[in-house]
Amino acid sequence: MPPVIDKGKCKKCSKCVDICTEDVYFDTPKGNFPVITYPEACWYCNCCVNECPEGAIRLRIPLNMTLVYK
Amino acid sequence: MNQSMYEADVLCVGGGIAGLMAAIRAAESGAKVIVAEKGNALASGAGRAGNDHFQCYIPEAQGPDIKPFIQKLSSFRGQLRDKKVAQVWAETSSEIVKLWDRWGIPMKYNGQWEFAGHGFPGDKLDHLKYSGKNQKPVLHREAQKRGVQIVNWVMIVDLLKEGDTIVGAIGLGTRDDKVTVFKAKTVILGTGFVTRLYPSPINGRIANVNFPPTVTGDGRAMAFRAGAELVGLDMPYKHQGPKYFARSGQATWVGVIKDAEGKPLGPFITKPNRRYGDPVLEKYPTLFEDVAASGKGPVYMDCTDISPEDYEYMVYFMEHEGYTSFLNYMSEEGIDLRKTPVEFGRYEIRINGGINTNEKAETSLKGLYAAGDELFGGIANAAIFGWIAGENAAKFAAEKKTSSLDKSHAFVEEKKALIHAIKTREGGADWKEANFALQQLMQDYAGSIRSESMLNAGLTHLRRLKEKAHHFLVARNQWELVRCLEVLNLLDLGELVFVTALERKETRGGNVRRDYPVTNPMLDKSRLFVRKVNDKIVTEWIEIKD
Numbered sequence: 059m060p061p062v063i064d065k066g067k068c069k070k071c072s073k074c075v076d077i078c079t080e081d082v083y084f085d086t087p088k089g090n091f092p093v094i095t096y097p098e099a100c101w102y103c104n105c106c107v108n109e110c111p112e113g114a115i116r117l118r119i120p121l122n123m124t125l126v127y128k
Numbered sequence: 129m130n131q132s133m134y135e136a137d138v139l140c141v142g143g144g145i146a147g148l149m150a151a152i153r154a155a156e157s158g159a160k161v162i163v164a165e166k167g168n169a170l171a172s173g174a175g176r177a178g179n180d181h182f183q184c185y186i187p188e189a190q191g192p193d194i195k196p197f198i199q200k201l202s203s204f205r206g207q208l209r210d211k212k213v214a215q216v217w218a219e220t221s222s223e224i225v226k227l228w229d230r231w232g233i234p235m236k237y238n239g240q241w242e243f244a245g246h247g248f249p250g251d252k253l254d255h256l257k258y259s260g261k262n263q264k265p266v267l268h269r270e271a272q273k274r275g276v277q278i279v280n281w282v283m284i285v286d287l288l289k290e291g292d293t294i295v296g297a298i299g300l301g302t303r304d305d306k307v308t309v310f311k312a313k314t315v316i317l318g319t320g321f322v323t324r325l326y327p328s329p330i331n332g333r334i335a336n337v338n339f340p341p342t343v344t345g346d347g348r349a350m351a352f353r354a355g356a357e358l359v360g361l362d363m364p365y366k367h368q369g370p371k372y373f374a375r376s377g378q379a380t381w382v383g384v385i386k387d388a389e390g391k392p393l394g395p396f397i398t399k400p401n402r403r404y405g406d407p408v409l410e411k412y413p414t415l416f417e418d419v420a421a422s423g424k425g426p427v428y429m430d431c432t433d434i435s436p437e438d439y440e441y442m443v444y445f446m447e448h449e450g451y452t453s454f455l456n457y458m459s460e461e462g463i464d465l466r467k468t469p470v471e472f473g474r475y476e477i478r479i480n481g482g483i484n485t486n487e488k489a490e491t492s493l494k495g496l497y498a499a500g501d502e503l504f505g506g507i508a509n510a511a512i513f514g515w516i517a518g519e520n521a522a523k524f525a526a527e528k529k530t531s532s533l534d535k536s537h538a539f540v541e542e543k544k545a546l547i548h549a550i551k552t553r554e555g556g557a558d559w560k561e562a563n564f565a566l567q568q569l570m571q572d573y574a575g576s577i578r579s580e581s582m583l584n585a586g587l588t589h590l591r592r593l594k595e596k597a598h599h600f601l602v603a604r605n606q607w608e609l610v611r612c613l614e615v616l617n618l619l620d621l622g623e624l625v626f627v628t629a630l631e632r633k634e635t636r637g638g639n640v641r642r643d644y645p646v647t648n649p650m651l652d653k654s655r656l657f658v659r660k661v662n663d664k665i666v667t668e669w670i671e672i673k674d
Contacts, residue, residue: 079167126471
């Protein structure tokens with residue numbers, strides 16, 4: 059479920075935790091890897107992805123949101 | 129539960145575009161300003177990821193005649209706007225656009241004022257294309273420069289009054305177990321649209337809506353509870369865009385809306401056109417239903433015939449409109465809009481109506497202002513009327529004495545008791561259970577097709593549900609508590625949708641009444657208002673003045 063954190067790149071700076079207004083990362087302890095506490099609240103605004111200085115976050119689009127195309 | 133108190137001349141509820149613009153203007157007018165924001169004001173509200181259309185009138189670009197622009201602003205998706213509001217919008221917009229440009233939000237494209245989208249060939253276009261990706265950080269910076277105090281992670285749950293006058297608001301920590309009383313001479317509401325009232329068309333994803341799922345009509349609900357007048361809640365509207373991936377910004381697409389055989393579905397364009405997009409999406413409200421019924425579906429957005437320059441233009445503005453996750457996803461999946469048409473669909477019902485405000489951004493309550501999506505405003509309204517609200521609120525505050533409000537106000541204690549109950553109950557319904565119950569009820573009894581008997585049955589059930597929610601909602605932590613309070617706001621608004629829909633005994637726009645199929649011309653110039661008087665819901669039709 060979105061977002062997906064690359065723990066190899068993540069430096070535990072918590073910038074993603076602080077920027078997410080939906081508070082998907084609610085209750086992540088300071089200095090830890092971000093915890094995806096409420097993945098269902100993600101709005102795919104990409105704010106955490108853009109905020110991450112390490113490029114450690116990607117949003118996986120759930121199957122029931124994938125585009126239908128020819 | 130901890131408790132604290134803040135004091136300000138002007139309290140802005142919500143740190144979106146409206147709230148930040150109001151804060152900036154109020155602060156430079158000399159007021160002590162606080163912005164209370166549910167999340168982080170750097171990335172909150174519908175404009176957080178960007179925008180690329182600003183509805184405005186710039187005389188040097190659009191010609192000397194302002195009248196057609198006022199006329200266009202006088203209605204929006206089947207709803208009428210106050211004439212003076214439309215006039216002030218048109219007159220003030222140029223100044224605000226230039227202000228944003230100076231602050232570093234690029235309002236020109238290749239050095240020119242560029243108007244495109246939300247119009248049709250021959251129409252006077254009034255949507256300025258701008259590069260709004262950085263708009264929130266810019267406005268946040270400007271607010272901080274002027275000494276605005278931004279208090280993040282606080283949800284305003286209700287307004288405080290003394291007699292008929294607003295004297296502040298009650299805030300709840302969205303991360304910490306804390307209640308904050310804001311003592312303020314004036315309050316400006318800028319909490320945005322109403323999502324999560326009707327079910328998302330995508331199964332199992334309550335947050336898959338084209339406005340942020342944390343904008344839940346909090347402003348409308350608290351304004352109503354405080355006695356302010358709301359308008360137009362009965363009129364349903366459905367937006368459209370990429371099917372299953374709910375996004376706003378349909379007018380950013382440069383393509384042709386076609387059926388399964390590749391035949392254009394509208395009369396406007398046959399080849400991708402960057403100036404108009406495909407206006408059929410906005411001009412044909414039952415397009416998707418009609419195409420499905422005709423057996424010619426699905427409906428596609430077809431950009432395959434786009435020129436390389438127009439493709440670059442579209443993708444550039446998609447990025448500024450806040451489509452970055454969408455663009456990343458398409459790139460990862462190898463979906464190329466130049467090679468394949470993608471399906472479009474209609475999203476859930478939403479209510480465009482909201483808090484009634486005049487040209488000064490005043491509500492019907494003294495000391496209470498509102499702007500932006502509190503009343504089907506959009507980004508331009510948020511910017512312009514946020515600014516106007518800030519200016520007028522600061523003036524009002526300068527002449528007003530400080531109230532005697534203290535933090536043990538009876539209403540604060542009542543709210544604290546409710547919050548405490550939700551957090552400490554042994555068992556009951558969580559926010560999602562209550563939210564889903566409300567959504568299915570809204571969809572089935574106050575959907576696009578309505579009748580008196582269905583509306584009455586639905587209203588009875590909603591009132592039972594509301595009563596139960598107050599007594600059985602449970603939250604395991606602060607995050608869930610906030611969602612519970614949002615659901616209680618949505619229940620209040622749902623009730624108003626039913627009450628006002630019962631009053632509209634006609635078919636108009638998206639409101640189809642099986643028992644009243646005629647569009648009543650006697651209501652062409654009227655708007656339906658609702659407010660609380662002595663704990664009763666009162667509706668009133670008022671004709672728009674010329």
